[in-house]
Amino acid sequence: MNNSFHEIGDVIFKSENILLYPHLNMDGDAMGSAVALCIALRNLGKNCYILIEDKVADNLAFMDKGYCTSEQNIIENPDLSVSMDCGDMGRFPNRKEKFVQAPTTICIDHHRTTAEFCQYNYIDPKAAATGEIVFKLLKAMGIEITREIGEALFAAITTDTGNFQYSNTTKETHAIVAELYDAGINASQVSVNIYENNRIERLLITNRILSTLTTECNGKVAICYVTRQMLKETGALMEETEGVVQQLRAIAGVEVAVFLKEKDDTTIKVSMRSKSYVDVAAIAAELGGGGHIRAAGATINSPMAQALDTIKAHIIESLEK
Amino acid sequence: MNNSFHEIGDVIFKSENILLYPHLNMDGDAMGSAVALCIALRNLGKNCYILIEDKVADNLAFMDKGYCTSEQNIIENPDLSVSMDCGDMGRFPNRKEKFVQAPTTICIDHHRTTAEFCQYNYIDPKAAATGEIVFKLLKAMGIEITREIGEALFAAITTDTGNFQYSNTTKETHAIVAELYDAGINASQVSVNIYENNRIERLLITNRILSTLTTECNGKVAICYVTRQMLKETGALMEETEGVVQQLRAIAGVEVAVFLKEKDDTTIKVSMRSKSYVDVAAIAAELGGGGHIRAAGATINSPMAQALDTIKAHIIESLEK
Numbered sequence: 001m002n003n004s005f006h007e008i009g010d011v012i013f014k015s016e017n018i019l020l021y022p023h024l025n026m027d028g029d030a031m032g033s034a035v036a037l038c039i040a041l042r043n044l045g046k047n048c049y050i051l052i053e054d055k056v057a058d059n060l061a062f063m064d065k066g067y068c069t070s071e072q073n074i075i076e077n078p079d080l081s082v083s084m085d086c087g088d089m090g091r092f093p094n095r096k097e098k099f100v101q102a103p104t105t106i107c108i109d110h111h112r113t114t115a116e117f118c119q120y121n122y123i124d125p126k127a128a129a130t131g132e133i134v135f136k137l138l139k140a141m142g143i144e145i146t147r148e149i150g151e152a153l154f155a156a157i158t159t160d161t162g163n164f165q166y167s168n169t170t171k172e173t174h175a176i177v178a179e180l181y182d183a184g185i186n187a188s189q190v191s192v193n194i195y196e197n198n199r200i201e202r203l204l205i206t207n208r209i210l211s212t213l214t215t216e217c218n219g220k221v222a223i224c225y226v227t228r229q230m231l232k233e234t235g236a237l238m239e240e241t242e243g244v245v246q247q248l249r250a251i252a253g254v255e256v257a258v259f260l261k262e263k264d265d266t267t268i269k270v271s272m273r274s275k276s277y278v279d280v281a282a283i284a285a286e287l288g289g290g291g292h293i294r295a296a297g298a299t300i301n302s303p304m305a306q307a308l309d310t311i312k313a314h315i316i317e318s319l320e321k
Numbered sequence: 322m323n324n325s326f327h328e329i330g331d332v333i334f335k336s337e338n339i340l341l342y343p344h345l346n347m348d349g350d351a352m353g354s355a356v357a358l359c360i361a362l363r364n365l366g367k368n369c370y371i372l373i374e375d376k377v378a379d380n381l382a383f384m385d386k387g388y389c390t391s392e393q394n395i396i397e398n399p400d401l402s403v404s405m406d407c408g409d410m411g412r413f414p415n416r417k418e419k420f421v422q423a424p425t426t427i428c429i430d431h432h433r434t435t436a437e438f439c440q441y442n443y444i445d446p447k448a449a450a451t452g453e454i455v456f457k458l459l460k461a462m463g464i465e466i467t468r469e470i471g472e473a474l475f476a477a478i479t480t481d482t483g484n485f486q487y488s489n490t491t492k493e494t495h496a497i498v499a500e501l502y503d504a505g506i507n508a509s510q511v512s513v514n515i516y517e518n519n520r521i522e523r524l525l526i527t528n529r530i531l532s533t534l535t536t537e538c539n540g541k542v543a544i545c546y547v548t549r550q551m552l553k554e555t556g557a558l559m560e561e562t563e564g565v566v567q568q569l570r571a572i573a574g575v576e577v578a579v580f581l582k583e584k585d586d587t588t589i590k591v592s593m594r595s596k597s598y599v600d601v602a603a604i605a606a607e608l609g610g611g612g613h614i615r616a617a618g619a620t621i622n623s624p625m626a627q628a629l630d631t632i633k634a635h636i637i638e639s640l641e642k
Contacts, residue, residue: 163484164498165512171502174495177485181492191486192596196571200540203572207531210524219521250517251524252379275517 005140015080023091028159131156150183205236225260268307326461336401344412349480434611452477471504526557546581589628
C-alpha cells in the first residue's frame with residue numbers, strides 16, 4: 001500500500017541526516033533519481049549523501065558532484081534511509097545493515113516485482129522510471145526543480161525509456177520532460193555525456209565482433225563472439241562490448257541474437273536476446289543459466305569453437321520445436 | 322515572411338487535387354510529415370498523393386499505405402503543390418516541373434537555410450522537425466489527429482531529434498509528443514519498425530565504413546567514407562549507411578563527425594555532425610551546402626581522395642578559428 005507524496009514529504013521534511021540507497025551497478029535511472037533527490041534535500045539544508053558500494057560508471061560520473069560516497073560512516077547516525085530504484089535489499093547487499101540502522105525507511109521504486117520492505121513506500125510500476133516518481137515527489141513537496149535536478153531527472157528518464165522508445169514510455173513521461181525544460185535543462189548535453197562518451201576502442205571492438213557475424217536458420221539466428229585476443233588487439237575492455245547483442249537483434253528477420261564472450265580458454269559467457277516469440281530463458285536454463293524470456297544468459301565451460309557449436313545446437317533445437 | 326497557419330489552412334481547404342513533395346532520400350521526418358498530411362487531407366475528402374522520385378526506405382515503408390507514388394500523372398492537373406522538409410527545389414530535382422505546374426505552391430520546412438520559393442510559406446528553423454509544423458498546422462485547421470497520423474508524426478519527430486537527444490529538441494517537442502499519445506499512438510512499435518528492421522547488409526556496410534575511420538586534430542574530428550565499390554561488395558544500399566555519422570560523433574573527444582558518400586566518380590556527398598560547439602552548417606555553406614548547426618551537409622564535385630582533403634581542410638580551418 002503506497003503512502004501519499006504528502007506523507008513521504010513530511011517524513012523527509014522532519015529528517016536531518018539522510019542516506020540514499022540506489023542499487024548496485026547504478027544505471028542512469030538509479031543514479032539520476034538519487035542525484036536529483038540528493039540535490040533537492042541539500043537545497044533544503046539537509047545533510048544528505050548517496051551511499052554506494054561500487055564504482056559510478058564513466059558515462060554517469062558527470063552527475064556526481066560530491067553526492068556519492070562508499071564511506072558508510074559519512075553519516076554516523078542517519079535518521080532516514082531511502083531505497084531508490086531497488087526491488088529488494090539484495091540490490092544493495094553490502095549496505096543492508098547501514099540501511100536498516102536508520103529509524104525510518106522509505107522505498108521509491110517503479111519495478112513490478114518490488115515487495116514492501118520499508119515503513120513508507122511509493123512503488124509505481126506504471127512509472128517509466130524512478131525519476132518520474134522523484135519529479136512528482138519534489139513537486140508535491142513544493143521543491144524547486146533546478147537545472148541540475150532537472151538534468152539528473154532527464155538522465156534517469158531518458159535511459160530507462162531507451163530514449164523514449166520503449167513501451168514503458170507514456171504521455172506523462174513526455175509531459176514531465178517538457179516541464180524539465182522549464183528548469184533550463186540542456187538535454188542534448190546530458191545525452192552527449194551519457195551516450196557520446198565511447199572510447200574509440202569501443203568502436204574498434206564492435207567492428208571486430210561484427211566481423212564474426214554468422215547466421216543460422218535462414219537468418220532467424222545471428223551469432224557473434226569476442227575473444228580476449230580481440231580485446232588485446234583493439235585495446236578495448238570487455239564492458240565495451242555491451243550493446244552488440246542489441247545490434248544483432250535489430251537485424252530484420254532475426255529472432256534470436258547471440259553473443260559469446262571468452263572469459264578464459266574454457267569459460268564462455270553467452271548472452272541471448274529474442275525479438276518476439278523465442279523463450280531464451282528456457283534455452284539458457286538448459287545450459288544452467290537463466291534470465292528473462294527476451295533476455296537471458298549462461299556460461300559454457302569449453303573453448304569458443306565448441307561453445308559456438310553447443311549454443312547453435314540448443315537454439316536450432318528450440319526453434320525446430 | 323511566413324504566412325499564418327490560418328492562411329495556409331485556407332489555401333489547403335480551397336484545393337481539391339493536392340500533391341506533396343518530400344525531398345529525395347526521404348528520412349523519417351520527410352516521410353512522416355508527408356504521410357501525416359496526406360492522411361489528414363484524404364480524411365478531408367481531398368485527392369492527395371505523396372509524389373516521390375526514389376524508393377521508400379525499408380524501415381519507413383510501414384507508413385506507406387498507398388500514399389506514395391512516383392507516377393507524376395496520378396493527378397494530371399494538381400491545384401496545389403506542397404514542398405515538405407525541402408530547403409529548395411533541388412531537393413526534388415525530377416519533380417520540379419510538376420511542382421511548379423500547380424497554380425498554388427506551399428513550402429513547409431524547418432531548415433535554417435531555406436529561402437522562399439513558394440507562394441505560401443511556413444518555415445520555422447526552431448521546429449525540431451517538419452512533423453512539429455504539420456502537427457500545429459493540422460491543429461490550427463481543426464483536423465483530428467488520428468492514431469495513424471499521430472504515429473507518422475511521432476516517426477517524423479523521433480527520427481529528426483535523434484530520439485529526443487539532439488539539441489533541436491525543445492519543450493514543445495515533448496509537449497507535442499505527449500499530445501500524440503492522446504491519439505493512441507504505439508510509439509514503441511513505430512520505433513521497432515524504424516530501428517529494428519535493418520537488413521544484414523546494413524551491418525556489413527557499417528562495418529566496412531568504420532574500417533575507413535581516420536581522425537584529425539587530436540581526435541576532435543572523425544572521418545569515414547563509403548564508395549560505390551564498398552556498396553557493391555556488401556550488397557548494401559546507400560541509404561543503409563545512415564547512422565554511421567552519429568556513431569562517429571559518439572566517440573569520446575570527437576567534436577565533428579564527417580561521413581563522405583561517393584555518388585559517382587566526381588560527386589561526393591558530405592554529412593557532418595558536431596557535438597557541442599562547432600557550427601557545421603557554416604562549414605557546409607562554404608561548400609555550397611547547408612543544414613543545421615549540429616547536422617549539415619554539402620556536395621563536393623571531385624574524386625573521393627580530393628574530397629577527403631577538401632573537407633578536412635575546411636574543418637581544420639574552422640576548428641582553428
